Amino acid sequence: MLHIPAAHTVFNKEELFDAMASLYKMGTPLKSRFVSNGLNDTYEVETSAGKFILRIYKHSWRTETDIRFELDLLMHLKDCGMPVSYPIPRRDGEWITELSAPEGLRYAVLFTFAPGIGKSDVKTSRSYGRAVANLHHAMDRYIPRHKRFELDARHLLDEPLQQLRPFLQHRPHDLKLVDEISGRLRKRLEPVANGAYDWGVCHGDLHGWNVFHTEDGGLTHFDFDCCGLGWRSYDLSVFLWDRVHGKEDRFEDECWDAFIEAYLAERPLSEQDIAVIPLFVAVRQLWLIGLHTGRSSVWGAWQDDAYFNGKLKFLSAWADAHQL
Numbered sequence: 001m002l003h004i005p006a007a008h009t010v011f012n013k014e015e016l017f018d019a020m021a022s023l024y025k026m027g028t029p030l031k032s033r034f035v036s037n038g039l040n041d042t043y044e045v046e047t048s049a050g051k052f053i054l055r056i057y058k059h060s061w062r063t064e065t066d067i068r069f070e071l072d073l074l075m076h077l078k079d080c081g082m083p084v085s086y087p088i089p090r091r092d093g094e095w096i097t098e099l100s101a102p103e104g105l106r107y108a109v110l111f112t113f114a115p116g117i118g119k120s121d122v123k124t125s126r127s128y129g130r131a132v133a134n135l136h137h138a139m140d141r142y143i144p145r146h147k148r149f150e151l152d153a154r155h156l157l158d159e160p161l162q163q164l165r166p167f168l169q170h171r172p173h174d175l176k177l178v179d180e181i182s183g184r185l186r187k188r189l190e191p192v193a194n195g196a197y198d199w200g201v202c203h204g205d206l207h208g209w210n211v212f213h214t215e216d217g218g219l220t221h222f223d224f225d226c227c228g229l230g231w232r233s234y235d236l237s238v239f240l241w242d243r244v245h246g247k248e249d250r251f252e253d254e255c256w257d258a259f260i261e262a263y264l265a266e267r268p269l270s271e272q273d274i275a276v277i278p279l280f281v282a283v284r285q286l287w288l289i290g291l292h293t294g295r296s297s298v299w300g301a302w303q304d305d306a307y308f309n310g311k312l313k314f315l316s317a318w319a320d321a322h323q324l
Contacts (some may be wrong), residue, residue: 238280
């Protein structure tokens with residue numbers, strides 16, 4: 001019999017929540033489902049006390065101190081009155097549960113349930129823009145107590161490039177294209193790192209689908225797994241990137257216009273911070289490709305020629321349109 005080490009384990013959800021119920025004041029589990037195998041594993045559980053979300057961080061994805069930064073930030077935002085899905089402590093007051101998996105140590109955290117659904121239209125984009133501005137206002141008052149990686153050029157550009165370049169060895173023309181564009185982006189980022197731009201705690205993944213909207217106009221932010229200190233222009237660019245990526249020639253978008261107008265009405269930015277948003281859209285595209293290729297050992301190596309054709313076509317078109 002062969003013994004092959006596991007790269008990623010999916011836990012039995014019934015046994016998982018039986019164990020969690022003994023650790024948390026969450027009621028008796030009634031129904032559960034494995035929601036997604038994303039950057040982390042997400043489970044939803046309905047109990048006698050209500051609904052909850054359990055996140056199990058993938059092995060070696062986030063350090064314990066990374067996670068504690070995220071959880072501490074969420075409690076700060078909750079205390080500021082921000083509508084966020086926040087962590088629930090165990091009966092003993094601890095936030096994190098360690099799980100032994102075949103691949104190694106993993107961390108689990110229980111979160112409050114975010115009501116509503118994901119929506120993407122002008123109305124919700126406008127309310128989201130206002131909400132993100134208020135989120136940044138509250139983040140301005142946060143003093144980190146735990147170390148965490150920063151959303152800087154190394155994290156957003158250099159590390160992703162290390163992950164994606166091996167996947168383009170059979171496409172030398174595209175490898176050259178990526179190196180040329182990334183080189184120009186890195187050079188453009190040098191003056192942005194001089195401390196004159198808006199820098200602070202960011203959500204890191206504000207693409208518009210990490211928020212649920214309710215019928216009464218309320219919303220709840222969730223999934224701060226990509227948070228950290230970074231450029232606020234990058235944080236905002238992720239929403240624009242989600243609206244335009246995959247397109248090749250039509251980059252105007254009314255939802256983005258509504259989002260940024262509402263944001264600026266609540267939290268003004270300098271002209272230079274606004275001007276670099278298109279730069280960060282290109283950075284985000286390279287970050288995403290690096291994420292997909294870097295996680296291929298867990299998600300599967302579906303980053304084939306068709307994938308790169310589409311992803312690099314947009315990157316090239318966006319860089320040309322904005323003279324990057």
